[in-house]
Structures are given as structure tokens and as C-alpha cells.
Amino acid sequence: MRQETVENYLKTIYNLSSNNSTVVVNQQLANKLEISPASVTEGLRKLHELKYVVYEKSYGTRLTSAGAKLALSIVRRHRIWETYLAKELGFGWDEVHEIAEELEHIKNDKLINKLSAILGNPMFDPHGDPIPDAKGKIKKSNFIKLSEAKVKGNYSLMGVTDHSAAFLKYLEKHQLIIGANIDIKGIEEFDNTIVLICNKKEVTISAKAAECIIVETV
């Protein structure tokens, strides 16, 4: 199996299971990797052979410790590059993901550690995702989704779970950037639309968008 293929599978399995903390099913992988379910079955069989995952037929897949280790190192590379592109090279948070998708496959520990050092060994990338350290350790936080926030609560925007340029540009337009202060004014019972104050301006956020915004209670 090509190294890049292995890495894309493992990273995707990691990203899907770190949210749910449960096994990943083929359909999710087929979606994220944009390949057919049939191809996913084949791929997982090979990754199982390589001992990167435990793949149980018709049930689901989880990473072995070797697989998790490799996945964490890809995630680290991806997030370090995103941060470097944003902080050192002047790219917007809506541009960095696509480029990092390629850069993440360049395997040179000295390079990544050097970039990390230049950035002051950051803990979070431009989307608020935690950056594993060189040993694969991640600082875990108790952030919540904006969709779980309560009326009259005061929050700080800590991250996003959708990295699409369209969504990020939309947020930026309303000054909903990392670190922004958010006061929940009201939640519409009918459709869970959230009305909040950010930078003194009132913004209305759909329930779907609120699912993709990560905040911390202030």
C-alpha cells in the first residue's frame, strides 16, 4: 500500500473516531475519503494485514496502537503546517487546510519540529484543533459545541469542526474568529437557531452552523 494512502486512511479513521470514540463504519470512511464502499473494504483489509487497524467484518474498524501513533503524527504534521501557513506565511484560515492536505505527507521529523519551534510549539491550529506534541500527546480540553450552549451564557470561540472555505469565510464576515467573545441572547425553540452578540453586533446562527462551532465557557 502506498504510504500516502495508508496515511490518508489512518488520519481519517482517527478524525472520525476521536469525535465518537467508537468504531468507525465503512460508510463514513467512504464519504470522507471520497471513494466507494467497496474500495474501503479492500483498504481496511490491507491496513488490518499491516496491523494498523483492527477491522471486524461488517461491524467496524478501530486503530491499533501502531495505527494511532502513525495517525497522530500525520495529524501533527497537518496542524503544524496549517499554523505555519497562517502565522508565518500569511495565509487565511480558509486557505490552509487544502495546502496542508498535501504537506502533511512530507516525512521529515526535523522539519516539522523546526516549524513547531519557530511557532513556539503551539497547542492549537488556526481552526482551534489541538496539535499533538512530538510524542503524540494531545492536550485535551473541555470545550463544547455552540449548539450545546445555554441562553445568557458567555462563551469564547475556540474552534470549528468544519474547515470548508465557505464556512470559514462566513464566520469571518461576522467576526466570529478564534478568541471571539460570544453572548447568547436567545435560542429559537422551533429550529434551534441561535441569536448571539459578537463584537457588539447581533448575529443569527443556524443550528447546523452551531454544530460546527466550538466554544469554552468564560
Place this chain on the structure above:
Amino acid sequence: MRQETVENYLKTIYNLSSNNSTVVVNQQLANKLEISPASVTEGLRKLHELKYVVYEKSYGTRLTSAGAKLALSIVRRHRIWETYLAKELGFGWDEVHEIAEELEHIKNDKLINKLSAILGNPMFDPHGDPIPDAKGKIKKSNFIKLSEAKVKGNYSLMGVTDHSAAFLKYLEKHQLIIGANIDIKGIEEFDNTIVLICNKKEVTISAKAAECIIVETV
């Protein structure tokens, strides 16, 4: 044909023909690409189809203008990355080639132009090779090989044509780095060994090594 494959072929054809300025034969390509002659034949047929090269059976291959344009852009990326790794990220001139071999395939003009700007749009990479500008234009120089230098001549080291870590470390050991001043003390008639003074120290250079060192008459 995979983009990376196309790029590696074209870059290699460019590098082989820019020295000779003549057609490239299959064997040279097989060597540089480290694949069999049979595979080279197949590859060239496809590149011909794609109109990146003119491949004449059993004779040789040269780049079309479309091929040259693409080749120049890979060479630009490669050399900009080498320079960035050396100047901004603290890598040695013996380390950068290998990493740039991967980085050169990341296709994002804004990224390369940004790196170039940070470096002050350099004309030469850490090995003294010219960097094509964003339009593919190369500043050409009248450098010569050290093997063509004359006794009692005074030269400045401008580049190397072998990028292997072993060779570069050997040069560095004798302070033969880019910009170094070289006085030719003598040339052994028997085997063309060159005795020169660099940084006040006498160094003996084999004819083979002298072929790989590029100098300019001072």
C-alpha cells in the same frame, strides 16, 4: 499519468538537456529516475501523447514548449524550497535536496511566490543553481567547471553539480562553500588532480570532483 510522475520525468529531462542542450536518451533517464529502460520507453510514449515531449523512437527525447514550461516550474519550486530550507529553517546544503524532492510537487503558486518574496527573490539556490522566476525565466551565467580552470587563475566558487550529501560534506570540510575564493596552484598533468588554495589552506581536488565544482573567474 500521475502528476508526480509527469513532473519527475519532465524535471529530469530538463536537467539532462540543459547541460547538453541536446536530446536526452533513454538510458540517462533510466539512471536518474532509477527505473528500467523498458519503463522509460513506456513513460516517454505517454508524455509524447500528452504533448509534453517530442519522443523519437530509438533516437531521443526533447521537451516541447509546454513541457519546458512545466519543467521550469518544478525546478523553480525545488530550488526555492531548497533555499528556504537552508536560509530560513537552518538546514545544511547537504540536507535540502532530499526534502525538496518531495516539496517540489506541492502545487500552489501563491505559496512558492510567498517563500520567494521572503527570501528576497533569490537568483541562486544553496548549490549555486539558478532559480527560474515566476515566468520561468532563468538568469544565465558564464560560469565554468573547476576542471576547466587554469593554473595561477583566481576563482570564486559559484556552485556544484553533484548534490549528494557525501560530496557536499567533503567540500564543506575544506571550506569549499559557495563564495569561497580559490587560487589554482597547480594541475597534475598525469591525472588532472588540482592543487588549490582556499582560505589559506592547500587542498588537493581529484579531477572527478573538479568536474562537479562550478566557478567564476575573479
Place this chain on the structure above:
DNA sequence: ATTATCTTTTAGGTATACCAAAATTAATAA
């Protein structure tokens, strides 16, 4: 429990990028 639906796997197939060995073509030496 049976059917209907949704998910996963199997079967059979394509395209890419390589290879070794044999056949052909070109270059060189006798």
C-alpha cells in the same frame, strides 16, 4: 417472523506504474 431497506462484501474489471526477458535496432570494431 417476514419483508423491506440499508450497509457491506464479493466478483469481476480498469488504469497506472513498474518489472524481467526476449526481440529488435543502432552503433562500433574488426
Place this chain on the structure above:
DNA sequence: TTATTAATTTTGGTATACCTAAAAGATAAT
């Protein structure tokens, strides 16, 4: 010019990474 040698191409084959369509398995609804 005719061997001999060297370079190139053809032939037949492998491995990877995908695919579609059909079959099998799992889940949910009646």
C-alpha cells in the same frame, strides 16, 4: 562489410488503487 556489442523496444506479467454491479448480511418496520 560483417560481426560483436550496446541501447532500445516489445511482450507478457505484477502490484496498487480504484470502480460497478451483484450477492450477502444486518437493521428496522410491519
